Amino acid sequence: MAIIMGPNQYGKAENRVVRIFRDEPRHEIRDLNVSTSLRGPFDDAHTIGDQSMLLPTDTQKHMTFVHAKTKPGDSIEEYGLDLARHFVHDIEPVEGARIEIEEFAWDRAVIDGVEHDHTWTRRGPEIRTAAITVDSTGEYVIGGIKDLVLLKSTGSEFHGFLKDDFTTLPETTDRIMATSLVAKWRFSTTDVAWQEVYAQVKAIVIREFATLQSLALQQTLYYIGRAILEEVPDLVEVRLSAPNKHHFDYDLAQFGIENDKEVFIAADRPYGLIQATVIRDDAPDAGMAWVPSAGLA
Numbered sequence: 001m002a003i004i005m006g007p008n009q010y011g012k013a014e015n016r017v018v019r020i021f022r023d024e025p026r027h028e029i030r031d032l033n034v035s036t037s038l039r040g041p042f043d044d045a046h047t048i049g050d051q052s053m054l055l056p057t058d059t060q061k062h063m064t065f066v067h068a069k070t071k072p073g074d075s076i077e078e079y080g081l082d083l084a085r086h087f088v089h090d091i092e093p094v095e096g097a098r099i100e101i102e103e104f105a106w107d108r109a110v111i112d113g114v115e116h117d118h119t120w121t122r123r124g125p126e127i128r129t130a131a132i133t134v135d136s137t138g139e140y141v142i143g144g145i146k147d148l149v150l151l152k153s154t155g156s157e158f159h160g161f162l163k164d165d166f167t168t169l170p171e172t173t174d175r176i177m178a179t180s181l182v183a184k185w186r187f188s189t190t191d192v193a194w195q196e197v198y199a200q201v202k203a204i205v206i207r208e209f210a211t212l213q214s215l216a217l218q219q220t221l222y223y224i225g226r227a228i229l230e231e232v233p234d235l236v237e238v239r240l241s242a243p244n245k246h247h248f249d250y251d252l253a254q255f256g257i258e259n260d261k262e263v264f265i266a267a268d269r270p271y272g273l274i275q276a277t278v279i280r281d282d283a284p285d286a287g288m289a290w291v292p293s294a295g296l297a
Contacts, residue, residue, distance in 0.1 A: 005046055011037030012057040013294040015064045019072055027118040031104040032076065036060040037293030038087055039096035053093040075194035076101045077141050080132035088134045096135030096288060100296040103128040125149055128198060129297035133289050140289035144184035144297055145202060151178035156214045176264060177214060178245035185228060186237040186289060197232060204228050217244055217274045225278025236283035244272035
């Protein structure tokens with residue numbers, strides 16, 4: 001039996017990069033959480049402690065901030081591609097780089113009905129994400145959104161499910177559906193109007209969640225993914241993860257009060273976790289695009 005070194009990567013996780021654009025009196029803000037990870041011939045660093053091929057994680061940190069100044073791009077995808085290309089093309093031992101980015105959005109403060117030039121309020125809770133991988137096989141971009149909290153008070157059913165001796169859940173044709181959605185979508189190209197696609201995909205997600213008479217959260221996820229792929233030609237794969245944020249009718253009958261689906265208790269945990277992938281049958285190979293590093297995106 002031989003023991004060998006398996007896949008490995010290393011990098012600098014969660015660099016909090018805030019970029020203020022001050023070229024005009026009306027400032028702009030970009031607030032990011034950036035993780036870098038490098039892949040390559042780094043076995044010796046693990047097996048014999050030879051660091052000669054390693055670019056320090058501290059240097060990777062510096063580059064996230066340097067690129068925020070010199071190559072900020074117009075989107076997190078563009079910024080991430082430039083950063084990944086630098087590591088792969090300019091640092092000789094590096095064979096692959098993955099950049100994971102969270103973007104925290106801010107809305108401009110309104111004072112006496114007028115937008116303020118240099119003050120914002122934090123928007124949320126949803127967070128835009130991007131994961132960029134560059135290696136010898138190509139360039140891969142995954143866009144995304146997480147913590148997108150959605151709730152509808154009707155238009156959701158759950159019945160006809162499998163039952164055994166331990167099934168106590170009642171069937172229903174009218175329930176609250178709520179989730180904190182994570183959605184990720186893989187691009188087939190890097191020639192993309194990144195900002196427009198993000199806005200379009202988010203709108204599709206919300207529309208499908210709202211308008212589908214859902215027989216199950218599983219069905220909702222499939223319809224969201226299918227609509228995204230039908231309407232956005234640059235996308236080839238969508239991955240969705242949705243905790244089912246349960247809301248149960250509160251028992252007011254014990255007090256002689258009728259509760260006709262009006263008062264609920266929002267359960268914290270446990271929760272159902274529904275996950276699905278929707279993909280075009282002609283989607284190109286994803287390579288290492290889905291292999292995570294820090295797991296931010």
